[in-house]
Amino acid sequence: MPYIPHTDDDVNTLLETIGAANIEALFDEIPAALRVKAGSLEPIAAGMSEMEITRLLSERAALDKRGVCFIGAGAYEHHIPAAVWEVASRGEFLTAYTPYQAEASQGTLQLLYEYQTMMANLMGMEVSNASLYDGASALAEAVLMAVRSQRHNASRHVLCAGTLHPYYRETVQSIVNAQGIQLIEIPFCKKAGTITSDCLKSIGCDEFAAILIPQPNFFGAIEDVDFLTRFAHAKGALVIALVNPIAMALLKEPGQWGDTGADIACGSGQPLGIPLASGGPYYGFLCCKQALVRQLPGRLIGRTTDKDGKTGYALTLQAREQHIRRSKATSNICTNQGLAVTASAIHMSILGFDGLRNVALASHEHNQLLIKTLTAIPGVKRVFETPTFHEVVLHFDKPIKTALNALSQAGVQGGFPLGNTHAEYENCLLICTTEMQTAGDIQHYADVISSL
Amino acid sequence: MPYIPHTDDDVNTLLETIGAANIEALFDEIPAALRVKAGSLEPIAAGMSEMEITRLLSERAALDKRGVCFIGAGAYEHHIPAAVWEVASRGEFLTAYTPYQAEASQGTLQLLYEYQTMMANLMGMEVSNASLYDGASALAEAVLMAVRSQRHNASRHVLCAGTLHPYYRETVQSIVNAQGIQLIEIPFCKKAGTITSDCLKSIGCDEFAAILIPQPNFFGAIEDVDFLTRFAHAKGALVIALVNPIAMALLKEPGQWGDTGADIACGSGQPLGIPLASGGPYYGFLCCKQALVRQLPGRLIGRTTDKDGKTGYALTLQAREQHIRRSKATSNICTNQGLAVTASAIHMSILGFDGLRNVALASHEHNQLLIKTLTAIPGVKRVFETPTFHEVVLHFDKPIKTALNALSQAGVQGGFPLGNTHAEYENCLLICTTEMQTAGDIQHYADVISSL
């Protein structure tokens, strides 16, 4: 039987020991009326061998094969050193549970502690948790956390840059709404593609618990984070930084924003060694100032010592969590994204800061090259004027569909049609570059567009 | 530097400790006249990043993409459970050396001991070594071993079935010739496609050290191994069985051939969990009767005990090997195919004998179906009449090239053109089936041929 080791003899011995006539008897406490009706499971196909499913799924995977990817919009294709997943996929990491038995889980625990250190350092923050589900839900948790920890500020309003990823915004809303928290959107400047000081004037909300600043923002543009941080801090609000971790190897890290740094930094860890894989599993990171640590949701690993004084690692501050605090927990999160974080820790170890910085610079260089090359084509122009990191919005004088189809034919995924989320930018593409494309790829892209 | 950890500081410290001015000084014992001339290495390209080489090689791999494979002729595509290489590729197996330090190599050593047991049992033989390079070179070693161990038979002639794989024959010849050993070919029966009793009459060589019997033979046909074994044993010759290990889950195993069994059994271990991979690495297995064990080339792992009486494993009978016995060794082999055997041991453990038997039966069933389906097409007929295991020779009334090209267009690799090795069978294909094809694939093959 697939994966089930029992021989006929085993079954007999087990039933004898139990004193049951057959396996069916073990289900005799289930009221007969509730039992599955014959045939209820018929719609599910019969089982397949590993050989058969491998062939079927290889065919399906091949259906989705594609060429060079210029889509970003929250998920970024970077090179992942082979060693990352080769090591992360080792059975001891892959098939362990949450490290509740610390002594038998030192591998995972030490790794997570190292990850916390790496992520805190990359963000320039004091502490990091051991992961949340994804960037969007991490942002939601950051909002909850910010509101919860504002003892002197009862406001349940949170300012949110209008340049936030729309799917992030939707996610935050689904999660925080039930607790009566309201997001107030700051409209962005249509010229800059960022939040400028003018934009703040129009909000009409002076009391707010926190502000939410994406860097770079959804349009790839670089926000004036110092200005926004100072603005919020001056109002007694907390600053939540939503950042691309790769960008933080080049751009100013949240811990340095404004005068005292952002209070909470979060985002998607996907660019740090996690494959695109149709959207997940990724992970959300969440860092904060030490003062907020007891409001931090998710697992935390602490360094401690054993009976002999030897260094060891254990889950700590569990009293924040649902399995101890139940209805009074900081969050309901339990299973999080351990394996993805495992890969990320290995990824950061192999690349080091210099490696990440090179990735950031190469991505940015390609962005500059792409802008130069494409806007040299008549009919293609930039939409916003603020400098960008590795994504940019370009407007085409042709229907986006035509351009994308031509690119697709040429083995290129041309970008994210901005009209999908922002109706007013119908013939615009949000185009992403990373270190993965070559100058040749960018020229190829341009050639296809020129030939339209 | 790729894979080299030295920082500038490290280099300086190391050179200081050595007392050398620079790295170049460390090469000062090499006579200047011999040193590489400037530019000698220019033809080699500059280095590439892992990202770049991954893209380049993925493109090359895709060039060789293909559909359903009906080629066999010594290398067979079977399903390999994913667990096999996932476990075999673990760093501790993959990056260990030959287990010279037994106490720090118990993993590899125990596994090899288990492999020896599995292979000996599958062959019905008393002992097995821990691998040779491949099936063909294993056969050559078997010949050398047979001649060497014939104390009462000074003949340096070895009878060789004419139904042997021609590349195996070439390999054996390259290796045994220098030692004055001569292969005498037994012509095969053109009707049966095997060695019949009539064939033996025409040899004209009555003194021979050994006979070499392939099962199934190159044409996929099943030899009368009992008869051939008795014939050889009656002449005081040893019997070398060259077998497909998967076939041994269905056909009579070497240990049972004739009255006392074959003396040596060898072959390619590839069908037991080793991917096709363009021809290697595979491995050769070599089993023999206990009496011959001191003539067995290659590593042997023995079970023993440690100081505390606990079971452990170690290389044994090393006095047969080149690193101890040097010019008097049984063979020059040193590095062999450890990792392939590692995979095979895991493969056999997961499948068990029943699994292998199912694979053998399915392969054989498909062979029967293929024969039935294809020979129903006018112009396609069987060439030999002896029953086959999972390969068969079919004759086409069209040029083989045309057929193969049409099949290739339809995503089918149709088989091995027998004319490549046997000029007299020009319009014949040696076609292989395993459990990997479906009835639909076979029908598809037939449809392409019918439509020619």
Add this chain to the structure above:
Amino acid sequence: MNIFEKSTPHRRALMQAPRASLKTALPAALLRQTPAQLPEVSELQAVRHYTQLSQRNFSIDTHFYPLGSCTMKYNPRGVHKIAMLPDFLRRHPLAPLHESQGILQCLYELQEILKTVTGMSGVSLAPMAGAQGEFAGVAMIRAYHQARGDFARDEFLVPDAAHGTNPASAVMCGYKVREIPTKADGDLDLNALDAALSSKTAGIMLTNPSTLGVFEKQIALIAKKVHEAGGLLYYDGANLNAILGKVRPGDMGFDVMHLNLHKTFATPHGGGGPGSGPVACNDRLKPYLPVPIVDEKDGDYYLLDKSHLPHSMGRLSAFLGNTAILLRAYIYSRILGREGMIRAAEFATLNANYLMHRLQKAGFELAYPKRRASHEFIITLKTWPKQYGVSAMDVAKRLLDYGCHAPTTYFPLLVPECLLIEPTETESKEALDQFVEAMIAIQKEAKTSPDIILNAPHTQPVRRLDDVKAARQLDLVWRKAKPAEIHTEKV
């Protein structure tokens, strides 16, 4: 030593990084000024460090892992390998639909399979773990009540045996939680339920079989009562492995539920996730399912979002949840097929009942001795602290020395000194017997040499860790300045 202690300034592994010109035209004010302290090691050092670390873990691939409520069954390598096919890994979540049909078909078919095994009519794959599934389900119930204009219902009922995520999820949805006690036989106290139900009741969250390892026999009655009070029933699917193909939440009267694919559908737990917690519901709640959902028309697959489903409780992640985990669950479910799913429940139950009987015979006290075990069961060592000075936690640690991962300890909270034991269907009789032998040996040790238990573990990379120190002297991030630690790792 941690990876930072193994670092050397300026060490690089540059073949991994692109050769960038290291220049940018961006204004300095926007730029990072000091490098982040990340590890500076060679690739070999990183591989060696993390390979060695991995060996310091128990895992299913190395040890029997009877962790109750967690369904630590074999995670087939074939499933993992297929999901890691390069073409699957490289697909961007926002790739155009015509370049996404392969994955979307898998997800669509998974939705259909989950509907069938749960007896529900709608499924969303969006939630990224059980807890998020709970949140989504409770939020759907909330949306349902509000859509009907019923804003008075602000209470959610949760049994005292429930997993901590249940009350926490209800609170995250803005509800007050009322705990319902359990009777001595492990079933819910119906009197207490009656007392709690009112026009304020939004719903109840239940696991069945419960986390006590028994099947709640009164479930039909409970459903009736809650429905009559105007509340809805949420099913916590963590224990679905026990009843796959035997009884379906939809048939039991539940309105909405989640599945833990990382339990029932064998996706690896990864040392703490990722999991996946799809929600399934009946017609009543379908309009409120989280988005996106995969739909199909004329053989073309596409995604439904808020524009198609305006009443949806919303989006739970930036994209479609833990997609590659969903893919694994799909592959696993196709390998098992319908018979395989039923078999999973049967053999998980068989193993649990066998283990329960053997332990009982060996003198261990069952928490619910009159009941069948479901896929798991509880023993209580409540007499041990007094009798031997040994706690359930001590026994858990000692089990590690015997090469078994400990069962779940101190959960559910209502059974004192409890061990919640779930062997799963993929463990052999030999593995179960070895566990029994270890337990018997520990029982003997408790009587004769309790110190060996109290000081356990003895064979792990570290001995008993100081949890109090971990919380009091909080050390979450490694800083160079810290006092040199004592190294005792060498012989």
Add this chain to the structure above:
Amino acid sequence: MNIFEKSTPHRRALMQAPRASLKTALPAALLRQTPAQLPEVSELQAVRHYTQLSQRNFSIDTHFYPLGSCTMKYNPRGVHKIAMLPDFLRRHPLAPLHESQGILQCLYELQEILKTVTGMSGVSLAPMAGAQGEFAGVAMIRAYHQARGDFARDEFLVPDAAHGTNPASAVMCGYKVREIPTKADGDLDLNALDAALSSKTAGIMLTNPSTLGVFEKQIALIAKKVHEAGGLLYYDGANLNAILGKVRPGDMGFDVMHLNLHKTFATPHGGGGPGSGPVACNDRLKPYLPVPIVDEKDGDYYLLDKSHLPHSMGRLSAFLGNTAILLRAYIYSRILGREGMIRAAEFATLNANYLMHRLQKAGFELAYPKRRASHEFIITLKTWPKQYGVSAMDVAKRLLDYGCHAPTTYFPLLVPECLLIEPTETESKEALDQFVEAMIAIQKEAKTSPDIILNAPHTQPVRRLDDVKAARQLDLVWRKAKPAEIHTEKV
């Protein structure tokens, strides 16, 4: 316990096997009558067993492994992963050429790279390890002499320091072996060479740097002498890592050689292979290279066999050697590029000389104290047995306790109580320093508490094994009937 002891009769893992009808029309006389005793375990049991076994190995991925003559450098995971791409794995060795251009181009380019680094004009990738390369090379020399009608040459010269494969390979080619002694400074004894050279000399096999870890400075003179005597020179390329891009065998006067790709080109050693041992040669020997060889015409790649190269020494395997290992070497060489290859030699040499100096300073005796180390060097503990009662083997075992794999012991045979130490270029200064510290600690132990060394190892899965028993009570195949073994694996 071994996998057979974990087996249970009739246990199956059928999702891996096709569903066959279990019937055949073949005559019973041809069929197997009794099943082979193979393991009967579940997939989980197999995975768990072999995962646990793997943890009982030292390896580069887990430990420093300074095994002299073996070049245990980092085996990049990227290389392995690319070579494991499904499209590479699935290609049949006899696939038509038009469906093989990808792999053939890689192999062709590898041939060209190997020609360049060796300074040779012909290459065949056929040999499957170093020893087979030696056999091929010597057979080529034999074919060369015979083609010239020179049948009198039946002797091959081999230095006493040579690896055991050298004399063994020469014998397999039908030659008598004459050993040439080494001088005290590590170079060859030229007087002895002169005395040995004659019209019976077919050739000489040399490693340079030799297995003594020193560069044979007289090589040009040796080449001259051997060539003048009508013999040819074979270069054993096991130590090529030491001189990559610094000096080339072709330029030193060698006629033919092999390369150990599993050493110099970092293909993983797999616990005993597979390796790959391509042969390279100069124009004189090109006609005799083993087949097949990859050739190119107008951008099309194809294979040369005996029909193209009638004088070839022949075929060495059924197909093209260890193709996927060749592919790995190709990928590695492309990542390194020309500068990277030179760097490999430089840093391997730097590390070896550093380690040599540090050990010397710590009081260890060098076998060749006046010489530079190449990529490896020898220390001799020849005074230790008398002084401390401790042998090189004891020290090797004790090193395991310190988390270092032992260097090569008792090879080369001419240096008593020797340790041949090769750190490779991919090890960090820290790893080298730790090794030195371990050696110093052991030196101290030798003086103060030699028993701890004599009884080493103490930290491995087993203690010192009884090799004599292994050979005397030969047990190569597990049989059920054997007396039950004592299990002491539990705490």
